[in-house]
Amino acid sequence: MAEVNNKQIVLKDNIGAGSPKESDLITRVSKINLNVPVGPNVILVKNLYLSCDPYMRSRMSKYEGRYVESFTPDQPIVGLGVAKVLDSGDEKFKKGDLIWGLTGWEEYSLITNAHAHGLFKIEHTDVPLSYYTGLLGMTGMSAYAGFYEVCAPKKGEFVFISAASGAVGQLVGQFAKLLGCYVVGSAGSKEKVDLLKNECGFDEAFNYKEEEDLVAALKRYFPEGIDIYFENVGGKMLDAVLANMRIHGRIAACGMISQYNLEKPEGVYNLTQILHKRIRIEGFLVTDYYHLYPKFLEMILPYIREGKIKYLEDTAEGLESAPAALIGLFSGRNVGKQVVVVARE
Amino acid sequence: MAEVNNKQIVLKDNIGAGSPKESDLITRVSKINLNVPVGPNVILVKNLYLSCDPYMRSRMSKYEGRYVESFTPDQPIVGLGVAKVLDSGDEKFKKGDLIWGLTGWEEYSLITNAHAHGLFKIEHTDVPLSYYTGLLGMTGMSAYAGFYEVCAPKKGEFVFISAASGAVGQLVGQFAKLLGCYVVGSAGSKEKVDLLKNECGFDEAFNYKEEEDLVAALKRYFPEGIDIYFENVGGKMLDAVLANMRIHGRIAACGMISQYNLEKPEGVYNLTQILHKRIRIEGFLVTDYYHLYPKFLEMILPYIREGKIKYLEDTAEGLESAPAALIGLFSGRNVGKQVVVVARE
Numbered sequence: 001m002a003e004v005n006n007k008q009i010v011l012k013d014n015i016g017a018g019s020p021k022e023s024d025l026i027t028r029v030s031k032i033n034l035n036v037p038v039g040p041n042v043i044l045v046k047n048l049y050l051s052c053d054p055y056m057r058s059r060m061s062k063y064e065g066r067y068v069e070s071f072t073p074d075q076p077i078v079g080l081g082v083a084k085v086l087d088s089g090d091e092k093f094k095k096g097d098l099i100w101g102l103t104g105w106e107e108y109s110l111i112t113n114a115h116a117h118g119l120f121k122i123e124h125t126d127v128p129l130s131y132y133t134g135l136l137g138m139t140g141m142s143a144y145a146g147f148y149e150v151c152a153p154k155k156g157e158f159v160f161i162s163a164a165s166g167a168v169g170q171l172v173g174q175f176a177k178l179l180g181c182y183v184v185g186s187a188g189s190k191e192k193v194d195l196l197k198n199e200c201g202f203d204e205a206f207n208y209k210e211e212e213d214l215v216a217a218l219k220r221y222f223p224e225g226i227d228i229y230f231e232n233v234g235g236k237m238l239d240a241v242l243a244n245m246r247i248h249g250r251i252a253a254c255g256m257i258s259q260y261n262l263e264k265p266e267g268v269y270n271l272t273q274i275l276h277k278r279i280r281i282e283g284f285l286v287t288d289y290y291h292l293y294p295k296f297l298e299m300i301l302p303y304i305r306e307g308k309i310k311y312l313e314d315t316a317e318g319l320e321s322a323p324a325a326l327i328g329l330f331s332g333r334n335v336g337k338q339v340v341v342v343a344r345e
Numbered sequence: 346m347a348e349v350n351n352k353q354i355v356l357k358d359n360i361g362a363g364s365p366k367e368s369d370l371i372t373r374v375s376k377i378n379l380n381v382p383v384g385p386n387v388i389l390v391k392n393l394y395l396s397c398d399p400y401m402r403s404r405m406s407k408y409e410g411r412y413v414e415s416f417t418p419d420q421p422i423v424g425l426g427v428a429k430v431l432d433s434g435d436e437k438f439k440k441g442d443l444i445w446g447l448t449g450w451e452e453y454s455l456i457t458n459a460h461a462h463g464l465f466k467i468e469h470t471d472v473p474l475s476y477y478t479g480l481l482g483m484t485g486m487s488a489y490a491g492f493y494e495v496c497a498p499k500k501g502e503f504v505f506i507s508a509a510s511g512a513v514g515q516l517v518g519q520f521a522k523l524l525g526c527y528v529v530g531s532a533g534s535k536e537k538v539d540l541l542k543n544e545c546g547f548d549e550a551f552n553y554k555e556e557e558d559l560v561a562a563l564k565r566y567f568p569e570g571i572d573i574y575f576e577n578v579g580g581k582m583l584d585a586v587l588a589n590m591r592i593h594g595r596i597a598a599c600g601m602i603s604q605y606n607l608e609k610p611e612g613v614y615n616l617t618q619i620l621h622k623r624i625r626i627e628g629f630l631v632t633d634y635y636h637l638y639p640k641f642l643e644m645i646l647p648y649i650r651e652g653k654i655k656y657l658e659d660t661a662e663g664l665e666s667a668p669a670a671l672i673g674l675f676s677g678r679n680v681g682k683q684v685v686v687v688a689r690e
Contacts, residue, residue, distance in 0.1 A: 253619045256616070259616075260617075265615070265616070267611075267613060268612060271604075272601050272605075274598045274626060275598050275599075275630075278629055278630050278633065280625065282624075283620040283623045283625075285623050
């Protein structure tokens, strides 16, 4: 009987406000039998790469009315990953297939309702497999949908991106540059600012922690105002952006990471600018745009092969490093997409 | 020489924050010669009806970055009105035409650049002329554009309207009912609440001044949440609405009257709901939609003729009553569209 160890990352209990801690997550070893045939609509996978994403913070708490459900205490947490199918009871997948989508933070996962789960079969393997946790997965699709679909950008427009060195922000900036926009990003360290300017081709970037007056900082970089704001931060930054928007400006709200750990969110005061400047703010969730995935791949794969997209990964080796990798996300420790390597094949 | 008296309402000086007062406006009598031929692109009009609109508050102050310019001190203030053309140097208009659009708060106005000024010739006179200051003018177009174009409503959706007894709010509610939506409005007095329920056909209405907890009040009227919010108020009401929105909800921001007189606007705290519920908020200005005016008339004129639209006017007689009428708007004195009758023909 091929019962093997199955290392898992488990949530101790749903947490309240405040920064999550590594100790909120427990590493334990369960057993799993790899030889029991899976039932209909179930697949057994070996997890290869796991993605650390900001939205996972919400799932650690027990909140009502969120767009994702809370993690279940004492169960492996769930996130996006790349995995190899070991056995399949789902007609869409077969043994040996590589897939990306929602899986468990463990070495092996039984994924029930695989079809409905939004798993994608990986068809192109001439690019790094880990990219499907980000650039070729939800991260890339978020940047694509948020920028092209929500922001409706035009060549020459003025684009600002907060948390720009994050996985989605870097991509949005590069998409905007490829379209011929003027692009400025904010980030939280000199290292990240340098990355944006020197590696990602942003026109400008600044460290928001060094700016006493965010309204003035944005005015400096956008003397004529901002056409498009790709919002990852919320709170004070959103307020400062509102004061600097141009008429018919668009704000795609992808995240508001500055607000997730607060007991009470920050107030935003400049909302009358929505009227004065006829601004559109739109929150979006990438899953609403997954039908565009083939169109996205058609655009992005040539860019990747031609080296036109700079994509940085911050790789943590081994499932045991996963808690630190995830928690680090909320203190801005990572540079680029945070990936956990569970196994390389 | 037909020099006649020309009574005028003049702004004493641009005002700061706080409620405007009647004494900020001065009534004076100038002279105008009605027999001097007007130059090219100029028309001379006799003003018949003037419209009091909330946005005029902004023009009384001297602010930068507004969507309208400040009123010029010691000059007649400017607003929407219905007028009769006495002489025309503009090919689009001829003597005897009735028009609606921007005109001066005075008995007679010389309108320069009439063509560019966005004046509309009145073609249908089987309905009350005063309606062109509101229902058939900017008010009606605001309701039409904001509801149909910005909110993209569907039959059966849950619609909330703040300042619902105002000119635009009443109409939006009726459009929503005609489409088959569930409609609730808020207003600031029992009289207004009764009007909404008994005259305008709203499903429900409530007096926001009697609600200690706006979030709870909205939850009571919308146990399943709000699909569409027609925003006239801003601040605390917007915050409470955000907490009650449904997934893919839409907010059309037409005004934020609660914020105009504040030294510092109120903070709004629930903006992360934009993400959680994938909400779209969009500020709009009716002038961006004036190309739809013929389409709007096509819809609204039959409704008016068939008595399917309830439209209330609050009429002040004589130009000398205009300052009180305008100032009353900001304390919620009026019920329905505030019109000043300068002359009936």
